[in-house]
Structures are given as structure tokens and as C-alpha cells.
Amino acid sequence: MVLGIEIRAEVLVIALAGLLSIPARSQSTSSPVAPKAAPTMPYADMPPAAVPYGRYRKPYKEWFVDPSTLDYNGAARERSDVELNELKTVNIGFLGPLDADNVDSPYGVAMLHGSQMAVDEANARGGYDGKPFALNVHDDLPLWGASSMAIVDMVYKDHDVAMLGSVDSASTHIEVRATLKLELPIMDTATNDPTVTQTRIPWLMHNFPDDRQQGYALADYIFNQRHLKRVGILQVNNRYGRAGKDVFFETARRIGHQPIVEVWFAPDTTDFSAQLETLKSSGIDGLVIWGNASQAGSILKQMRAMGMQQPVFASSRACYPETVKIAGPAAEGLVSISAIDPTRTDPSWQQFRQRFLNRFHAEPDAYAAYAYDGMNMLIAAIQKAGLNRGKIMDALRQYEMKSYIGVSGKAFFDYTLNNIAPVTFARIQNGQFVYWPEQRTDWKGKPVSFFR
Numbered sequence: 001m002v003l004g005i006e007i008r009a010e011v012l013v014i015a016l017a018g019l020l021s022i023p024a025r026s027q028s029t030s031s032p033v034a035p036k037a038a039p040t041m042p043y044a045d046m047p048p049a050a051v052p053y054g055r056y057r058k059p060y061k062e063w064f065v066d067p068s069t070l071d072y073n074g075a076a077r078e079r080s081d082v083e084l085n086e087l088k089t090v091n092i093g094f095l096g097p098l099d100a101d102n103v104d105s106p107y108g109v110a111m112l113h114g115s116q117m118a119v120d121e122a123n124a125r126g127g128y129d130g131k132p133f134a135l136n137v138h139d140d141l142p143l144w145g146a147s148s149m150a151i152v153d154m155v156y157k158d159h160d161v162a163m164l165g166s167v168d169s170a171s172t173h174i175e176v177r178a179t180l181k182l183e184l185p186i187m188d189t190a191t192n193d194p195t196v197t198q199t200r201i202p203w204l205m206h207n208f209p210d211d212r213q214q215g216y217a218l219a220d221y222i223f224n225q226r227h228l229k230r231v232g233i234l235q236v237n238n239r240y241g242r243a244g245k246d247v248f249f250e251t252a253r254r255i256g257h258q259p260i261v262e263v264w265f266a267p268d269t270t271d272f273s274a275q276l277e278t279l280k281s282s283g284i285d286g287l288v289i290w291g292n293a294s295q296a297g298s299i300l301k302q303m304r305a306m307g308m309q310q311p312v313f314a315s316s317r318a319c320y321p322e323t324v325k326i327a328g329p330a331a332e333g334l335v336s337i338s339a340i341d342p343t344r345t346d347p348s349w350q351q352f353r354q355r356f357l358n359r360f361h362a363e364p365d366a367y368a369a370y371a372y373d374g375m376n377m378l379i380a381a382i383q384k385a386g387l388n389r390g391k392i393m394d395a396l397r398q399y400e401m402k403s404y405i406g407v408s409g410k411a412f413f414d415y416t417l418n419n420i421a422p423v424t425f426a427r428i429q430n431g432q433f434v435y436w437p438e439q440r441t442d443w444k445g446k447p448v449s450f451f452r
Contacts, residue, residue, distance in 0.1 A: 076390025297326025
């Protein structure tokens with residue numbers, strides 16, 4: 001077990017805020033739809049108070065806030081698709097952690113199940129002009145650089161026209177850099193890292209709520225709605241924990257509530273007593289956990305046994321029944337972000353849930369739902385654009401500043417093709433998660449009008 005406490009210094013960050021005018025268009029569940037109104041919004045729906053150095057001056061350059069953000073001027077549209085048209089199937093690649101020894105495998109398996117359901121349903125509708133879609137599955141190994149080999153195989157061996165994946169943000173970053181040369185459209189349905197869509201590489205679309213949306217929502221809820229003052233952070237020491245914690249920490253600091261202590265733990269930690277003693281002695285009045293469900297459950301159980309009764313908040317990976325199973329009564333009151341609301345009663349979710357349950361004998365989670373939606377978006381783009389990879393990406397790019405309504409709920413894509421729709425909150429009450437939609441303030445006490 002390793003204990004680490006970080007003392008942070010001020011780091012210069014270029015402010016990314018910018019206002020956008022969004023044209024109103026009619027809504028549809030089968031194609032990109034824009035909001036009815038024409039509101040303005042900052043990049044990534046960043047709260048004004050969280051803009052780096054926003055209190056001092058307007059930034060001299062604002063990135064990612066205009067339609068040219070993902071402009072593509074390469075030759076992919078002109079490349080021949082004769083070879084792809086001659087294949088007996090329309091191939092789509094899949095990359096996700098599937099090996100049981102990989103800690104992220106539950107998310108990868110759920111992604112695979114959601115993707116396969118979408119492919120099978122598309123084939124039942126006739127496929128692509130009578131030709132079936134085929135999913136070429138690759139296991140995302142926990143080895144630096146392995147994803148680059150997988151994506152090369154997708155293009156030159158499997159002859160995929162697009163791909164879906166992955167969970168690990170390091171793998172996804174490698175995919176993006178590889179596809180800068182390979183020019184293969186990527187639908188990213190699971191990565192939390194917000195920097196994945198900030199590369200300006202025009203070959204990736206991301207539909208999973210990233211760490212910015214989770215961090216902004218938690219900071220607003222904890223400091224503006226619950227009015228806590230002395231918050232501590234306990235995060236897993238991997239890229240998932242570090243990237244998510246950083247967004248929350250920086251947002252909290254900029255609004256005048258810098259967390260008073262940060263403590264990390266190794267991914268295989270089971271005894272959190274040293275970390276909790278540090279947090280307890282710091283006099284925190286609330287705790288934010290950035291980790292998975294098993295870690296959150298163990299932390300809650302151990303901290304309550306130590307007499308620590310502070311309210312606890314967590315990232316979306318804690319929003320699983322495993323948290324309650326491990327923590328038992330100690331889990332009561334935990335508030336976490338959730339990427340979906342599984343208690344929704346709308347027909348699209350309920351029908352998907354039942355089909356998934358019948359096929360896989362398990363409840364669909366957020367990773368299954370977003371993979372299902374992402375695969376359906378890919379398939380629709382292929383149906384519209386044909387088998388040319390450049391034109392498929394052009395079809396996906398038409399979602400810029402528009403909404404998509406799927407089984408996971410309503411997504412809204414900015415000019416980087418990143419989903420910045422509001423998240424969901426969940427609280428454990430009587431051993432069950434109770435969900436409610438994010439009700440973010442504008443950090444001054446008035447509701448935001450945007451598309452919420």
C-alpha cells in the first residue's frame with residue numbers, strides 16, 4: 001500500500017471559454033437534432049466561474065469554439081472503396097478490455113454486448129444494401145502501445161470501415177494518433193479523459209460523459225448546493241483517477257473552494273486506513289472519491305468504521321450495485337455521478353433494457369448503452385455515406401452542435417464532436433440508487449437555460 005499527498009502549485013492554463021450561437025432546428029430521434037432555442041454556451045459547457053484566469057482578462061485565443069475545429073483537407077474522400085465494396089461483409093472494428101484479468105474488463109464486455117446488439121439489429125433490418133455488418137473484435141491489452149497494432153490490423157487485415165472503442169484513455173490517445181495516418185473513423189463510447197477530443201485530429205467522435213461534465217457537476221453540487229467548505233479528495237493512482245480528479249480540483253480552486261487535502265491509493269489497495277487517517281486528521285467536511293465501485297465500497301465501509309460520518313461523493317464508476325454490496329449500510333447517503341438513469345420509463349430505454357436482459361441475462365449499464373448508441377450512429381453514417389472512410393467521418397461530423405436521442409438519453413455534441421449533455425446524479429437510499437437529473441446553477445444561483 002502506498003500513500004501519496006500532493007501539494008499543488010499554480011499552473012498557467014490558457015482559457016478555453018468562448019460563446020457560441022446555436023441555430024435552432026427540428027428534432028428527430030433518427031438524425032442529428034439541434035436545440036429548439038438558440039442559447040449561448042461556453043466551450044464544453046464550462047461554468048463561467050471555472051474558466052482559467054477568467055476573472056482577470058479575456059483570453060487572446062479561444063480554441064474549439066467554431067465550425068472549423070475539425071476541418072479535414074486530406075485525400076480520404078477521394079480514395080477508392082472498390083475493395084471494400086467487393087467484400088461479403090461491411091466490417092467494423094471493436095477495441096475494448098475483455099480479458100478477465102484486466103480491471104476494466106466489465107466495462108469492455110458491456111461495450112461489446114451493446115455493440116453486438118446494434119450490429120445484429122441492423123442486420124435484421126437488411127444490413128447495408130443486403131450485405132451484413134460484421135464486428136471484428138480486438139482485446140485492448142493493458143500494455144502501452146498495444147492499441148496501435150490493433151488499429152493497424154483493423155485497416156489492413158480486417159478491412160474495417162470504422163471502429164468503436166475504447167475504455168482506457170491512454171489506448172484511445174494512441175488510436176487517435178494512429179488514425180491521423182490510417183484515417184479510420186473512431187466512435188469512442190467509454191473514455192472519460194477530456195483531452196481525447198482536444199487533439200484536433202478529425203477522426204474521433206466521443207459520446208460518453210467525460211470528466212469535465214462530471215467534475216463541473218460535482219463541484220457545483222458540493223459547493224454551491226450543499227455549501228461544503230473543507231473537502232478532501234481520495235483518488236485511484238491511474239489515469240482515470242488523475243484526469244478526473246484534476247478537473248474537479250481545478251474547478252473547485254477557481255471558485256474559491258480548493259480541496260484542503262488530496263490522497264491517492266494504488267489500484268490494488270484494499271486497506272485504506274492510512275489514507276483515511278490523513279483525511280480524518282485534516283478536518284474535512286466532505287470527501288470526493290474518484291475510483292471504481294469496489295474501491296468506493298471498501299472506503300465507505302472502512303471510514304464509517306473509523307467514525308468518519310462526513311458526506312461522500314464519487315465519480316460515475318462508483319454508481320454500481322457492487323458499492324452497496326461491499327459497503328452495506330455504510331453506503332447510505334453516497335452521492336455519485338451516473339452516466340445514465342436506468343430507472344427511466346421512456347420506451348426506447350425500457351425496450352433496449354428488456355432485449356439486453358433477455359440476451360445477456362444482466363442489466364445493461366452505461367457502457368452497454370453508450371456503445372449501443374455509438375454503434376447505431378456509426379451504422380447510420382455508413383448507410384448514408386457508403387464505404388468511403390472519409391465520407392463516413394463527414395457524416396458523423398454533421399452532429400456538430402446537434403443532439404442525438406438514444407437509449408442512453410439525450411446527447412449533445414460540440415464542435416469537437418464531444419458529448420457535453422448534462423449528467424445524472426444518484427444517491428444511495430435504503431440500499432438502492434435513487435436518480436435525479438443534474439440541476440446545475442450558473443454559479444450565481446440562477447438556473448442555466450442551455451439545453452437542460
